[in-house]
Amino acid sequence: MTSPLEQKKIKITQPSVVTANRTWDGAVIYRTAASKWSTRLNEAAVVRAADEARALLADSVADDLGAVGAYIAPVEIGEGGKIAPGNLRETIRATGVTIGLPLQEPVQA
Amino acid sequence: MYAYDEIDRTLINERVTEFRDQVKRRLSGELTEDEFKMLRLQNGVYLQLHAYMFRIAIPYGTLSSNQLRRLAHVARRYDRGYGHFTTRQNIQFNWIKLAELPDALADLAEVGIHSMQTSGNNTRNVTSDQWAGVVPGEIEDPRIWSEILRQYTTLHPEFSFLPRKFKFAITASAHDRAAIKIHDIGLRLYKNEAGETGFEVLVGGGLGRTPFIAKTIRPFVHGRDLLSYVEAIMRVYNKYGRRDNIYKARIKILVHELGVEKFGHEVEEEWQQIRDGSLRLDDDTIEEIRSRFSYPTYEKLPHMPDELRKAAHDALFERWRRNSVFPHKATGYSIVTISLKPVGGPPGDATADQMDALADLADKYSFGEIRVGHEQNLALPHVARRDLPALWTALDAIGLATPNVNLVSDIIACPGLDYCSLANARSIPIAQELTRRFANHDTANLIGRLHINISGCINACGHHHVGHIGILGVEKNGEEFYQITIGGRADEKAELGVLIGPAVPYNEVADVIEDIVEAYLALRATPDELFVDTVKRLGVEPFRERVYATR
Numbered sequence A: 001m002t003s004p005l006e007q008k009k010i011k012i013t014q015p016s017v018v019t020a021n022r023t024w025d026g027a028v029i030y031r032t033a034a035s036k037w038s039t040r041l042n043e044a045a046v047v048r049a050a051d052e053a054r055a056l057l058a059d060s061v062a063d064d065l066g067a068v069g070a071y072i073a074p075v076e077i078g079e080g081g082k083i084a085p086g087n088l089r090e091t092i093r094a095t096g097v098t099i100g101l102p103l104q105e106p107v108q109a
Numbered sequence B: 001m002y003a004y005d006e007i008d009r010t011l012i013n014e015r016v017t018e019f020r021d022q023v024k025r026r027l028s029g030e031l032t033e034d035e036f037k038m039l040r041l042q043n044g045v046y047l048q049l050h051a052y053m054f055r056i057a058i059p060y061g062t063l064s065s066n067q068l069r070r071l072a073h074v075a076r077r078y079d080r081g082y083g084h085f086t087t088r089q090n091i092q093f094n095w096i097k098l099a100e101l102p103d104a105l106a107d108l109a110e111v112g113i114h115s116m117q118t119s120g121n122n123t124r125n126v127t128s129d130q131w132a133g134v135v136p137g138e139i140e141d142p143r144i145w146s147e148i149l150r151q152y153t154t155l156h157p158e159f160s161f162l163p164r165k166f167k168f169a170i171t172a173s174a175h176d177r178a179a180i181k182i183h184d185i186g187l188r189l190y191k192n193e194a195g196e197t198g199f200e201v202l203v204g205g206g207l208g209r210t211p212f213i214a215k216t217i218r219p220f221v222h223g224r225d226l227l228s229y230v231e232a233i234m235r236v237y238n239k240y241g242r243r244d245n246i247y248k249a250r251i252k253i254l255v256h257e258l259g260v261e262k263f264g265h266e267v268e269e270e271w272q273q274i275r276d277g278s279l280r281l282d283d284d285t286i287e288e289i290r291s292r293f294s295y296p297t298y299e300k301l302p303h304m305p306d307e308l309r310k311a312a313h314d315a316l317f318e319r320w321r322r323n324s325v326f327p328h329k330a331t332g333y334s335i336v337t338i339s340l341k342p343v344g345g346p347p348g349d350a351t352a353d354q355m356d357a358l359a360d361l362a363d364k365y366s367f368g369e370i371r372v373g374h375e376q377n378l379a380l381p382h383v384a385r386r387d388l389p390a391l392w393t394a395l396d397a398i399g400l401a402t403p404n405v406n407l408v409s410d411i412i413a414c415p416g417l418d419y420c421s422l423a424n425a426r427s428i429p430i431a432q433e434l435t436r437r438f439a440n441h442d443t444a445n446l447i448g449r450l451h452i453n454i455s456g457c458i459n460a461c462g463h464h465h466v467g468h469i470g471i472l473g474v475e476k477n478g479e480e481f482y483q484i485t486i487g488g489r490a491d492e493k494a495e496l497g498v499l500i501g502p503a504v505p506y507n508e509v510a511d512v513i514e515d516i517v518e519a520y521l522a523l524r525a526t527p528d529e530l531f532v533d534t535v536k537r538l539g540v541e542p543f544r545e546r547v548y549a550t551r
Helices: A049-064 A088-095 B004-030 B033-041 B065-078 B096-108 B143-153 B223-240 B249-256 B260-274 B283-291 B306-311 B315-324 B351-367 B387-399 B428-437 B441-447 B506-523 B531-536 B542-548
Strands: A017-022 A027-033 A067-076 A083-085 B045-047 B052-056 B062-064 B082-085 B091-098 B168-171 B185-191 B197-203 B215-222 B324-326 B333-338 B347-352 B369-372 B378-384 B453-455 B471-478 B479-486
Touching: A017 A049, A027 A049, A027 A067, A049 A067, A067 A088, A083 A088, A083 B351, A088 B369, B004 B033, B004 B096, B033 B045, B052 B062, B052 B096, B062 B065, B065 B082, B065 B091, B065 B096, B065 B351, B065 B369, B082 B351, B143 B168, B143 B223, B143 B283, B168 B197, B185 B223, B197 B223, B197 B260, B215 B223, B215 B260, B223 B249, B223 B260, B223 B283, B249 B260, B260 B453, B306 B315, B306 B387, B315 B324, B315 B333, B315 B387, B333 B387, B347 B351, B351 B378, B351 B387, B378 B387, B428 B453, B428 B506, B441 B506, B471 B506, B531 B542
Parallel strands: B168 B185, B453 B471
Antiparallel strands: A017 A027, A017 A067, A067 A083, B045 B052, B052 B091, B062 B369, B082 B091, B082 B347, B185 B197, B197 B215, B324 B333, B333 B378, B369 B378, B471 B479
């Protein structure tokens, strides 16, 4: 789980996606093949080579308005093409903290 | 409590207006993220794993009940119903939406709360002793000097773009609760042989990748010279501090590379040019700041009131009282530490409901004042001893009466990989498991004072280097591992802990800590010998042998 912030080179050793945080609220998002963002990992575009990853990342970074802090994250492809997070960091980002929280959503005034 | 004047209020409100405009321009695309990032950092807004994190300043750890209620409101309205108190006496919210941040800031500004300089390469919260102003034996209230420094460093034009972040801490007691020796500048307020009040000035403390204990560069600086001397230090840092390498940019690296004598000499040379200038503090200015701090009018109360005498038969109350209640300078009063380390809970967190309830209790029992400690607990600084039984009953009802202050389950932990984008490993679940392993209060009391500090990465926000037991999360081949150190301490005898052996995997950490504690119980010379003193006496080897014998 070395922070992606510390990764200098793009090295693809397994299927990967581009992920970021949505600008207006910080929600976790994934870059789709249609050059949009989705909060669903299963809708993410999967890349398998460094060139593909670089292109997808560049496409993502160009959307400076919609997303912040884009980077390449590993995934695992399961049965039926289901995409799962490829490490603990991405699991936490996709499914939430591993500890109990008092509430799950903000209580509107 | 310090009362903000018109300048303070105007500054905070103008900052809200400015940031609201910056956020609007970011969300419209007028500002790119590269342009906006520095601006949001100056307002304590980070991007973390799941969401933005919002760090709010609690100057020297002092809050009014109204301010705590407003923090509860922000937690409820803009976040997920809780906040996290940090190792720098601030509070963090983990789920704030950028689009709503200006409104949250505006709500906070109404009660004099801001988030200026809680991140970025500037001067951060000037922290102090959470018992300032009420603890016996204190020279004088160090928060007065914290406030002087706060005003001086806020939006300082010369020091708003330092090589790296800069942290101050001040203590005025023999026992250092502010951990001054692990700060960029640590200040120890005392009276010299001539009876003058001044500061021992220590520089170059810090944790992270290259931890250092601060070194004294001047044994005494008169109070009137504090700002000019600090300015001299910061000018030397600003001039020589490295900007080419983020990992070598803190002042601790400069002090180390120059050597403390040369560094001190550079500071002295700079200081001689400015010491008699506009930064020299006159008595009127110091008194003006001092006058804006209000203190309660204490009643004349007995040390052993009837209410306390009657409650002594209640074993649960007595256990809490012996653990969480500390002597006050005013007879008949106490300082009460509120543990935010419940068994199985995330260390340092409080729910909005708890904050609201605690604000009410502060109004009723503590003249409306609450303190935040760097060890991630809170305190009520002015509780009449006759009110202790009623207070305990109320705290217990809201889950804030865990009698584990300074004990093995009073763990300091950073947010770790559950929240933080810099982290390599989780820290909170480790802390939660440890509180469960050591949940038995009799066992915890048998063990005695033992500080465990957990950091999820080498940035050391959990201060693991100076834990009696320090736990550092690292990553090995995609798995969480943890290095364990022992023998560190953060007080006036500050020391860095020593590694006991190879890192252990996530699911073995709690077992290892139990082994270390068992080793201590077997090795201590007397029941009163603290863990950290046993380590000092015997070294790491006896612990290493026991922990790694079967691993």
